[in-house]
Amino acid sequence: MSMVTRNDFSDAVRRLGVIPGDICLFHSSFKSLGPVEGGAESIIGGFEDVLGPEGTLVAPTLCSSDFYNSYNTWHLDKPSEVGYLPEYFRKLPGVLRSDQATHSVAARGKLAEELTKDHGAFGMHLCPFGMTAFADSSPWVKMYEHSAKVVFLGVTMLYNTFKHMVEGLYTEELLAAVKDASVRKQLNEGLWTFENRGTGIWLFYDSVKMQEYLSQLDLVTETTCGNAKLYCVDTKKASDATLDALRSCPEMWYEGEQLAWIRACKNAAL
Numbered sequence: 692m693s694m695v696t697r698n699d700f701s702d703a704v705r706r707l708g709v710i711p712g713d714i715c716l717f718h719s720s721f722k723s724l725g726p727v728e729g730g731a732e733s734i735i736g737g738f739e740d741v742l743g744p745e746g747t748l749v750a751p752t753l754c755s756s757d758f759y760n761s762y763n764t765w766h767l768d769k770p771s772e773v774g775y776l777p778e779y780f781r782k783l784p785g786v787l788r789s790d791q792a793t794h795s796v797a798a799r800g801k802l803a804e805e806l807t808k809d810h811g812a813f814g815m816h817l818c819p820f821g822m823t824a825f826a827d828s829s830p831w832v833k834m835y836e837h838s839a840k841v842v843f844l845g846v847t848m849l850y851n852t853f854k855h856m857v858e859g860l861y862t863e864e865l866l867a868a869v870k871d872a873s874v875r876k877q878l879n880e881g882l883w884t885f886e887n888r889g890t891g892i893w894l895f896y897d898s899v900k901m902q903e904y905l906s907q908l909d910l911v912t913e914t915t916c917g918n919a920k921l922y923c924v925d926t927k928k929a930s931d932a933t934l935d936a937l938r939s940c941p942e943m944w945y946e947g948e949q950l951a952w953i954r955a956c957k958n959a960a961l
Contacts, residue, residue, distance in 0.1 A: 703737075718842070718852070746800050752773070755820075790807075790811075794852065818859050819889065838928070858893065896945065
């Protein structure tokens with residue numbers, strides 16, 4: 692079995708459409724690559740060889756195993772729980788981390804400080820993981836606004852964290868259209884929030900099915916490296932297309948209580 696080299700990996704990243712100066716977030720399964728010459732250092736270096744000095748590399752450093760105690764146990768050096776590569780990256784010199792208990796990110800490069808500062812400072816949004824997770828000041832919204840690239844290394848878009856940002860925006864949009872404040876309050880109280888410990892509903896959609904849909908729109912690039920399959924999306928284009936899909940045909944993405952809640956919002960907006 693041949694070894695994956697740093698150059699092999701950087702070539703694969705270029706084939707995905709990542710270019711110098713990009714912001715690039717990765718979701719990853721390091722072991723999916725097979726043997727890697729130089730280990731994790733070669734993969735991080737391969738990303739940064741492509742991004743260059745004007746680019747920024749970002750990794751999710753989520754903490755969710757003790758989910759409902761996460762805000763009590765959080766600290767900036769708390770280990771992340773989304774695989775080997777993000778935890779390796781988090782500890783490297785020059786890497787900054789955003790200060791948020793469940794959905795922090797680590798970043799290194801030109802825009803690392805801009806992305807990671809003030810994670811939950813303003814612009815709260817509905818979210819099962821707490822309203823600061825995808826706040827307007829969060830790295831997730833900033834990356835969306837900068838049209839960051841997202842690389843899925845050996846994993847599918849099942850692990851697309853941006854999906855929860857989109858779900859929150861769609862939920863808030865439906866609620867905002869409800870004319871009667873008392874009805875809006877009742878519908879809002881039926882949602883799954885961090886505070887009610889998941890006793891309500893949330894508009895989770897099937898992100899693997901959405902990947903297939905986005906691929907049909909030519910919004911997903913793909914390649915291989917070693918034993919791994921890699922995918923990439925522009926997060927703004929992919930998130931906007933996802934939101935449009937949820938709006939235009941919710942029946943394609945939801946059923947049962949979720950669909951009933953959406954229909955209740957729409958009926959109350961008439």
